[in-house]
Amino acid sequence: MSIRLEKEWVELSEASTRLKGNLGVFQLADSAKNIIYIGYAGAKSVFGLKSEIAELSQTHSEATFVRWEVTAGYWSRYKELMMLHQFDYQCWPKNNESINLGRLSPE
């Protein structure tokens, strides 16, 4: 089982019709599919992934694609995705604020 988020990238315009109000994690990418933001829709999100992604795609104007994973364990999964990004690129996604996390070395 891969621990990376490997769902297909979906254009934001199309995603709005497919997203539901579930809890989960997501990645936003620019037009070249570079990850620019990792986020989660937690229990404080009014309409889960649907509203969280809609709101953040306005904030991050270069966001073109999104992919997501529905999970009630969004809290630990979000942290895992951030640590994986740090391992892969030695930095946080450019639109995420720096946070205090541990480190993974998955391979």
Added chain:
Amino acid sequence: MKLELTEEQDMVIGMVRRFVREEILPLEFDLDPDADEINSEDRDRLVEKTKSMGLYGLDIPPEYGGPEIDLVTRTLLAVEMSQHRAGLYAPCYGTFGGAGLAQLFEATDAQKEKYLYPTLRGEKRGFFGLSEPSGGSDPARAIQTKAVRDGNDWVINGSKLWISGADRAQFGLVFARTDSDKGRNGVTCFIVDTDTPGFHVRRVVHTLRSAHYATELQFEEMRVPHENILGEVNKGFAIANDRLTRQRIPYAAGCIGVAIKAQEMAIDYVPQRETFGAALSTRQSIQWMLVDNEIDIKQSLWITLEAAAKAERGENFRKEAAMAKLVATEAGGRVVDRCMQMFGGLGVAKDLPFERWFREMRIRRIGEGPSEVQRHVIARELLGASLR
């Protein structure tokens, strides 16, 4: 046995109770329901408060600068400190500090300089690496991680599972087999720096508990100097076993605290909630749930305090600690489950803490030795050598 608090116990417990209600609970209104951390400003502010209360570093022995608190009072404080949403795995969000790994108090002077004192100053964090994919209930036999002597080093290969905090730690205690023919007498405890080549945190292990997650570790040709052995070669199991026994008391206390809070919320709620023209509190089915909760809570509390009292007196408390862990984790699960039932739909929503407690409480019947192992420990203590 004295069944009343001393004036001093009453005062300290009251102080912590107010701290939880006035400082911790309000913060949780704005936090994610699964949060296990608060922001650094709040944390610093609250740590200052616990320091001014004289209660910071509760588990640090007085000779190392910790407060002078007996184990019974410490247990009662653990009950208080867990009475909030994150209370089971992040009591008061760590604002009372911690002793780190208590095993380090028995370390050599050089090991204390390098690991213990920086931990007490909050500069380093450690993890406890015992359980493996091959099993956690019987660590003496399940440990397959191997350490082989090579000159002044030991070369460690293997893996660990269910290890909390390893991804953020600067060092950890890793238990490895150093003699494959000696069972529990062939295990050694190594202090391992997490920047050692060959040390890997492979993944987060996702479970019912999203906060305070566990990780899987792998060691590949990891070289650890001989002076990093904690205790003696092949004597590591005693270190692990001592920790497992001691840990059962605060583990039980956390479950009792959550059960008390859940019961308090239910008692507040049922007189207000009406069905078919009468308050829930008038229904016998509800009253009996509250009664069963109360009995579960009291039984768990007294058994846990007895274990703490025996430990404080320096007596063998293995049986009592296992009973406390067994009874409190199972009772806590029942209490939270009944409270969810009384709250109906609200009980399972993330708006209230019950659903988080329900998930985390379920883990408690497995973590730190499942109920079946606790029964085995108790039976072994009752039957003595015939079962060993």
